[in-house]
Amino acid sequence: MAVVSISMPDELLDRVDEFSEEHGYTGRSEVFREAARNLLGEFEDRKLEERDLMGVVTVLFNYESTTVEERMIRLRHEYDGLVASNVHNHVGDHYCMELFILEGDLETISTFVGKIRATQDTLTVDYSVIPVDEVGPFANAE
Incomplete structure (x- = not known):
């Protein structure tokens, strides 16, 4: 698995970390992977084409x-x-x-x-x- 470095405001990262902990994710990487999958899949719904x-x-x-x-x-x-x-x-x-x-x-x-x-x-x-x-x-x- 590739390692990726991203930049973001501290307060956004704090929110991601809080979200991760509150929802039982193993860490922020899991949150970002899910977010990326959701973002990429949003407009791939064939019934809307x-x-x-x-x-x-x-x-x-x-x-x-x-x-x-x-x-x-x-x-x-x-x-x-x-x-x-x-x-x-x-x-x-x-x-x-x-x-x-x-x-x-x-x-x-x-x-x-x-x-x-x-x-x-x-x-x-x-x-x-x-x-x-x-x-x-x-x-x-x-």
Whole structure:
């Protein structure tokens, strides 16, 4: 098995160590292996391929990190055909939340979420996707 070195803020590493201990992992390596498997498998769901999807992405960041907000604006414009709606909201005294509502295919949504996740200084990135034809009272009606 290869040994990998990564850099991260001390507080994030502390959270990983606490999580590992609280959930019975043998150590942080096991947590990172599981996280990597989950991340890589998220968009490999074959039932979502070749379907129109709706997605919701929420991003939380410190408002003093203006580079994050600038990056969100650039991505919003770069993916204008994917982003159906975008909301910026203040959360507490120091945070901003960016909400993206998406309509598109799996590959495009995956790329968009990946670029958001790769944005330095984001605190959290959460998302969900659902096939459009499974939404509403007439889903799967023939």
